[in-house]
Amino acid sequence: MAIVSRGFRGRPSSEDKPLPPGQYLTQDFPVLSAGPTPKIDPERWSFTVTTETGEDTSWSWREFQALPMETPTVDIHCVTKWSKFDTTWRGVSLDTLLAGVDTAADHALVHSYGGYTTNLPLEDLLDGQAWLVHSYDGEELHPEHGGPVRLLVPHLYFWKSAKWVRGIRLLLEEEQGFWENVGYHDHGDPWREQRYQGD
Numbered sequence: 004m005a006i007v008s009r010g011f012r013g014r015p016s017s018e019d020k021p022l023p024p025g026q027y028l029t030q031d032f033p034v035l036s037a038g039p040t041p042k043i044d045p046e047r048w049s050f051t052v053t054t055e056t057g058e059d060t061s062w063s064w065r066e067f068q069a070l071p072m073e074t075p076t077v078d079i080h081c082v083t084k085w086s087k088f089d090t091t092w093r094g095v096s097l098d099t100l101l102a103g104v105d106t107a108a109d110h111a112l113v114h115s116y117g118g119y120t121t122n123l124p125l126e127d128l129l130d131g132q133a134w135l136v137h138s139y140d141g142e143e144l145h146p147e148h149g150g151p152v153r154l155l156v157p158h159l160y161f162w163k164s165a166k167w168v169r170g171i172r173l174l175l176e177e178e179q180g181f182w183e184n185v186g187y188h189d190h191g192d193p194w195r196e197q198r199y200q201g202d
């Protein structure tokens with residue numbers, strides 16, 4: 004029944020949601036990587052949060068897998084103008100990872116295996132807005148999409164969602180990442196179309 008009435012309306016109801024300015028909707032899942040896909044053995048994978056005082060908190064693969072998991076369904080928006088609705092992921096909330104971390108920082112610089120970095124305000128990683136995800140659409144995250152683990156910050160342009168994530172540095176003063184350093188925005192809110200520095 005739902006399919007018949009949806010058919011009469013001509014398109015699935017999810018496409019009635021607004022898109023951020025300048026974006027178009029895509030059904031496929033483009034791969035955008037600034038370099039080669041690194042090979043990462045989960046046995047040797049770890050994730051480390053480093054505070055502004057140099058205090059490290061690390062999780063091995065096994066420790067990460069034992070954390071409480073969530074299954075967010077979210078819309079994603081790439082600065083190259085594609086958006087994808089209702090993507091489903093599985094992973095650990097940054098609230099869980101940062102709960103025991105003592106910091107006065109306002110900024111975060113995310114680091115990936117392979118050398119990619121991206122910066123964002125620390126508050127954009129908190130309050131149910133960001134996850135470290137290991138699955139996409141019910142399957143293990145494919146290496147080209149950031150497996151074994153990527154950051155997911157869907158309310159910001161997708162370049163902030165670092166693939167092959169290995170750690171986050173918490174900073175009192177902002178340090179720019181790979182794209183921000185060549186002119187992309189430090190915050191990157193798609194609804195405010197913050198594509199480039201100065202937007």
Ligand SMILES: Nc1nc2c(c(=O)[nH]1)N[C@H]1C(S)=C(S)[C@@H](COP(=O)(O)O)O[C@H]1N2
Pocket residue numbers: 032033034035036037038081082115117119147148149161162163164165166167
């Ligand atoms: N480590 C790493 N993470 C990255 C990138 C990258 O080049 N390296 N590209 C970013 C950009 S610009 C986008 S749009 C998304 C693309 O993710 P996808 O390839 O899974 O679509 O990853 C982001 N995370």
Ligand SMILES: [Mo]
Pocket residue numbers: 035081082083161162
């Ligand atoms: Mo992107």
